[in-house]
Amino acid sequence: KNNLALKHLRQMMPGDRVLVYHTGDEKAVVGVAQVMSQAYPDPKQKDPKLAVVDLKAAGRLPQPVPLGEIKKDRAFADLGLVRMGRLSVMPASADQFDRILKMGGMK
Numbered sequence: 001k002n003n004l005a006l007k008h009l010r011q012m013m014p015g016d017r018v019l020v021y022h023t024g025d026e027k028a029v030v031g032v033a034q035v036m037s038q039a040y041p042d043p044k045q046k047d048p049k050l051a052v053v054d055l056k057a058a059g060r061l062p063q064p065v066p067l068g069e070i071k072k073d074r075a076f077a078d079l080g081l082v083r084m085g086r087l088s089v090m091p092a093s094a095d096q097f098d099r100i101l102k103m104g105g106m107k
Contacts (some may be wrong), residue, residue, distance in 0.1 A: 001050065005089040010039040012053050019092065019100060020057075021081065028064035029100050033057050061104030075099055 012018070012035045020031040037054040070076050076099075077083075080090030092100070101107045 002087060005087055006051055008089040008091060009051055009053060012039060014038065019097065027067040029061065029104060030064045031057065031060040061106055063105045065100050065103045069103060
């Protein structure tokens, strides 16, 4: 329901790859998914401004990448996950994306 998160969600396009992050006790990037649809109104909500995209799981990271490790790495200083921890959808640069995959043992 955050306007910035909705803006980022609406910019997703089919074929985009996304990192999957678990909140709660784990607080770690755990996998990768592929965007399968453009954003559309969330059918479970009455507010037409709320949107969703369809995702397809693309793989689990061999080892989760904890938020603490991401925060310690200067390459992520401008990443929304570090700067605005409660933001649920945010862009990452190609270098940041690949670095997280490598940290998780995927590359």
